[in-house]
Amino acid sequence: MMQEDSLKRYFITLSYDGTRYHGWQIQPNGESVQERLQGALSTLLREDITVTGAGRTDAGVHARMMVAHFDLPSNCKFEGTEDINCQQLAYKLNKLLPYDIAIQKVEQVSSDLHARFSATSRTYHYYIHTVKDPFRRAYSCELHYPLDFDKMNEAAKVLMEYEDFGAFCKSGADVKTTLCQVTEARWIQTSPESWYFVITANRFLRNMVRAVVGTLIEVGRGRLTLDGFRQVIEGKQRTEAGESMPGHALFLEDIKY
Numbered sequence: 001m002m003q004e005d006s007l008k009r010y011f012i013t014l015s016y017d018g019t020r021y022h023g024w025q026i027q028p029n030g031e032s033v034q035e036r037l038q039g040a041l042s043t044l045l046r047e048d049i050t051v052t053g054a055g056r057t058d059a060g061v062h063a064r065m066m067v068a069h070f071d072l073p074s075n076c077k078f079e080g081t082e083d084i085n086c087q088q089l090a091y092k093l094n095k096l097l098p099y100d101i102a103i104q105k106v107e108q109v110s111s112d113l114h115a116r117f118s119a120t121s122r123t124y125h126y127y128i129h130t131v132k133d134p135f136r137r138a139y140s141c142e143l144h145y146p147l148d149f150d151k152m153n154e155a156a157k158v159l160m161e162y163e164d165f166g167a168f169c170k171s172g173a174d175v176k177t178t179l180c181q182v183t184e185a186r187w188i189q190t191s192p193e194s195w196y197f198v199i200t201a202n203r204f205l206r207n208m209v210r211a212v213v214g215t216l217i218e219v220g221r222g223r224l225t226l227d228g229f230r231q232v233i234e235g236k237q238r239t240e241a242g243e244s245m246p247g248h249a250l251f252l253e254d255i256k257y
Helices: 032-046 084-096 150-159 207-221 226-235
Strands: 007-016 062-075 102-110 120-127 180-191 194-201 249-257
Touching: 007 032, 007 084, 032 062, 032 084, 032 102, 032 207, 084 102, 120 207, 150 180, 150 207, 150 226, 194 207, 207 226
Parallel strands: 062 249
Antiparallel strands: 007 062, 007 102, 120 194, 120 249, 180 194
């Protein structure tokens, strides 16, 4: 077993289009972003590399910013030297990875920094549009019923009054706690027919953002009152919340450390 002090830790900042992937995490029967990244690193560094991501995006979900870490033995060589050139490694990774995964930077960090557990907040955006648009369809959800965004924003503010979001957690998900601290939740209009929902929290449950959006849309359609929205949260039952919205319109936007 390699001693911890003989390892060097590196953070990778990357982005990806999740359209053709079964999510971030390695899957037995589908291609994942993690698998692609590990394979490229293992090829370049000639080591069996395991990467740990800041979170797990689901199938079809995109990331404008994902962070992952990996460890290397101190004597590991890259292009003949033990002094890893992070800029060159990022360049070589981009050459090797497919068109829909891009590396922004690689940097050596303290060994006690962890891509997942050291993150203090994560921000997601969910995009919708209300007219048919062939140029938005791949990254935004097309809706054709009237929505009251003022009511949806009132309901979004309610999220910051609660900590237990079991109502928005995927049924059967293996989680130790359903507690999250939401610090931002609001709808932002970008054109007469397009909006996005921004939500920031210290952590997210599996499927949480898409379930929150689906429930807020029920409010916007007049099918759920603000009091009803509170009751959904307080009831902690996934079956009482709205439907899970399609993954293609969801982006992991930012991660803070």
